[in-house]
Amino acid sequence: MLKLTKAVLLAALCASPAYTADAESNRPKVYTDIVVCRALADAGARLTCFDAATKALEDATDNRQIVMLDQDDVRKTKKSLFGFSLPKIPFFRESDAEQEAEFKQVEGDLAGVQSIGAGKYQFTVKDAGVWQTMEATPLLLKDGKPFTIKRGALGSFLLVMNGRGIRVKRVS
Secondary structure, three states, X not given: OHHHHHHHHHXXXXXXXXXXXXXXXXXXXXXXXXXXXXXXXXXXXXXXXXXXXXXXXXXXXXXXXXXXXXXHHHHHHHHHHOOOOOOOOHHHOOOHHHHHHHOOEEEEEOEEEEEEEOOEEEEEEOOOEEEEEOOOOXXXXXXXXXXXXXXXXXXXXXXXXXXXXXXXXXXX
């Protein structure tokens, strides 16, 4: 056991440049611990290292210290955040241009439409929250009608129906 401990410590010291490179890219320790295991030459030491590192990853995931998302989860999250002014979120790992380009608009059918007075409406967008018109509209908003919400100038949003647009804002 002492031999194995020395081998793991020696490997960790030898792999420290790899660990430093990963730490610089803001990878979590539980991830970099797994990467360090790959550098071990001794199969037994590598297996022991992988077992410990993957157990730590599993525990961190179970305790919600680490959250793993696949690309579909990221897309759903981006869509659900459409309409909010948020800082750049690092887990998206895309350039600003790619982040902006993916969701420039949301399309669907109106749901939960209700008048909030003075010719304004509130409605629900599936997977993209609750929205309100910002001005009175001559458009007749009814459940089931198709729409597009597009990004406008200076952080604004336009609800487009039948070729006509009205300014809207996301409220939740």
